[in-house]
Amino acid sequence: MKKTRWGIISTAQIAKKQLIPAIQRSKNAVVAAIASRSDKVIGVADELNIPKAYKSYEDLLKDPDIDVVYIPLPNHLHKEWIVKAAEAGKHVLCEKPATLTAEEAKEAAAVCEKNNVKFMEAFMYQFHPQHQRVRDIIASGEIGDVKLMRANFSFYLDPASQNIRLNSDMGGGSIYDIGCYCIHSIRNIIQAEPAEVRVDAEIDPVHRVDTTAVGYMELDNGVKAVFDCSFNVSFSNVYEVVGTKGSIRVPRAYRPDRQGGEGLVIVEKENEQRIESIVADQYALQVEHFSDAVLHGKNPSYTSENMIQNMTVIEACYESIKHGKKISLK
Numbered sequence: 001m002k003k004t005r006w007g008i009i010s011t012a013q014i015a016k017k018q019l020i021p022a023i024q025r026s027k028n029a030v031v032a033a034i035a036s037r038s039d040k041v042i043g044v045a046d047e048l049n050i051p052k053a054y055k056s057y058e059d060l061l062k063d064p065d066i067d068v069v070y071i072p073l074p075n076h077l078h079k080e081w082i083v084k085a086a087e088a089g090k091h092v093l094c095e096k097p098a099t100l101t102a103e104e105a106k107e108a109a110a111v112c113e114k115n116n117v118k119f120m121e122a123f124m125y126q127f128h129p130q131h132q133r134v135r136d137i138i139a140s141g142e143i144g145d146v147k148l149m150r151a152n153f154s155f156y157l158d159p160a161s162q163n164i165r166l167n168s169d170m171g172g173g174s175i176y177d178i179g180c181y182c183i184h185s186i187r188n189i190i191q192a193e194p195a196e197v198r199v200d201a202e203i204d205p206v207h208r209v210d211t212t213a214v215g216y217m218e219l220d221n222g223v224k225a226v227f228d229c230s231f232n233v234s235f236s237n238v239y240e241v242v243g244t245k246g247s248i249r250v251p252r253a254y255r256p257d258r259q260g261g262e263g264l265v266i267v268e269k270e271n272e273q274r275i276e277s278i279v280a281d282q283y284a285l286q287v288e289h290f291s292d293a294v295l296h297g298k299n300p301s302y303t304s305e306n307m308i309q310n311m312t313v314i315e316a317c318y319e320s321i322k323h324g325k326k327i328s329l330k
Contacts, residue, residue, distance in 0.1 A: 004291040005032040007066035007090070009057050009081060011044045014095065015072045018257075019122075020048050022283035029068075029291040035060035057081065061088040068093060068294060070122075074164050075100060075171025082108040082119065091118040091294045093286075097180050100171050102312040109304035118293050120300040121307040123184050125254040127285035130263030130278045134189055134241065134248050137267060144245030149190055149225045151182035151239040153254055157231035159204060159211070165231065166207040173209040175201075175317055179229035181254045182215075183313050185239055186227065192219040193309065198326040199317045202232070215317055220330070245269060257282060 006023050008015050008031065015034075023029045033052035034045050045053035054060040061069070061084060069085040071078060071094040079099045085092045092112060098121040099105040112119035125131070138146060155178070157163055165172045175183075187193060199215035212230040219225060237254040240247055246269035256263040265276040293300045316327040 001028060002295055004029045004067045004091075004294050005065055006030065006068045006070055007032060007060045007063065008034040008050075009060060009069055009071050009085075010073050011036045011038065011041055012072040015070065016044065016048065018124075018283050019070055019072065019287070020050070022281070022287050023070075024049075025281065025284045026287040026291065028295065029287050032065055033060050033063055057084075061085060061090060066090060068291070071095060074167075075176055076169065078171075079104045079108050083111045086112045086115045086117050086119070089115060089117065091290075093120050093122050093290050095122045096184075097121070097171070097176050097311060097314065098307055099311060100176070102308055102315050105304075105308045105311040109308065112304070118290065118300060119304055120290050120293075120302055121310075122286065123181070123302065124282050124286045125181060125185070126188055126302065127289060128256055128261075128263050128278070128280050128282040130250060130252075130256070130265055130280075131185070131189065133265050133276065133278060134250060135191070137248055137265070138189075138241065138243070142246065142267065143241065143243030143248060143269070146190065146223055146241055146243045148242040149186050149223065149239065150242075151185050151225070151227040151253070152229070153178040153181050153237045154228070154230040154233045155235045156233060157211075159207070159231075166204065166209055166211075168208045172207065174211055174229045174231050175199075175213050175314060177229075177231075178254075179213055179215070179227065179317070180310065180314055181237075182227035182229055182239070183317070184310050185253060186217065186219075186225045187306075187310065187313070189239070189241060190219055190221070190223050190225070192221040192223060193329070194218070194225070194313050194316070195220045195330050196326055196328045197313065197316045197320055199320040201321045203321075210321065213317070213321070215320075217313075256280075
C-alpha cells in the first residue's frame with residue numbers, strides 16, 4: 001500500500017505523545033522528518049525513530065520527500081505556517097484552532113486551494129465512531145425531538161505556570177484551546193449552525209485570557225445549546241443531547257484515548273438506561289482519513305468551509321465576552 005510521508009513542524013508534546021505515534025500506528029502514513037529550531041530535535045528524532053531531523057522549518061518544507069506537514073505550533077503561528085507549507089506544495093494538517101480569526105481562516109484556506117493542496121484542521125475527536133452512533137440514535141427517533149445540547153471540556157491548569165495556553169500574545173484562552181471542541185461538537189452533532197451566542201467569561205487579571213467561559217447558543221433549527229470550558233477545575237469532557245423522549249450522554253466525548261480509546265454512549269429513557277461501548281483509535285483514524293484524501297485526490301470530510309464557520313462562532317463568542325451582550329450570527 002502506498003503511504004503518505006509526513007513532516008512534523010515542531011517538537012510539541014501533542015506531536016510527540018499523540019500524532020507521531022498515531023502516524024506510526026496508521027495503515028497509510030509514515031513519519032519521514034521532524035523540524036525544530038532547537039538542537040533537541042536530533043534527540044527527539046532518534047527517540048521516535050524518525051529518519052530525518054531539520055533545525056529549521058524551512059528546510060523541512062524544501063524536502064521533496066515530504067507529502068504532508070503537521071503543524072502543532074502555538075496558535076498565533078498557525079496561519080503563517082499553513083501558508084508557507086501550502087506554497088511549498090505540502091498538504092497540511094494543522095492543530096486547532098487553525099487560525100485566530102475567521103478572516104485568517106479564509107485566507108489560509110484560499111492559499112491551500114490556490115496551491116492545490118489538501119488542508120484540514122485537526123479536530124481528532126470527530127473521527128471516533130461514538131459520535132456517528134449518537135447521530136444515528138438521534139436520526140432513529142429514539143430520544144424524540146432534540147431540544148437541547150450541553151457540552152463541557154475542562155482541566156486544571158496552574159495559573160502560575162508558563163503554559164502557552166495562558167499567553168494572550170500566542171492565542172491563549174480556554175475557548176481557543178478547549179471550548180472550540182464544545183462549539184464544534186454542538187455543530188457536528190446537531191447538524192445546525194448557531195444563530196446567536198451569549199458568553200460570559202472569567203478573565204485572568206495577570207494573563208489577560210479567558211480561563212473559564214460559559215456560553216449559550218440558539219441554533220438555526222431552534223435547538224438550544226449551552227457549553228462551558230475551564231482551566232480552573234478538574235478534568236471533564238462530556239456532552240449530552242436531550243430530547244422529548246430521552247437523552248444521550250457521552251462522558252468521554254473528546255479524549256476517549258485516555259481510557260484506551262473506549263468511548264461510551266449512554267441512552268436514558270424514563271427508568272431505563274443503555275450503555276454502549278465503542279473502542280477506536282481517533283488519532284490514527286484522523287491520520288488515515290487525511291492520508292486517504294491526499295493519496296486519492298479527495299476532499300477531507302471536514303472541509304475548510306466547516307473550519308471557517310467554527311472560527312466564525314468562536315469569534316462571536318469572544319465578541320460577546322468583550323461587549324457583554326448577545327451576538328447574532330445571521
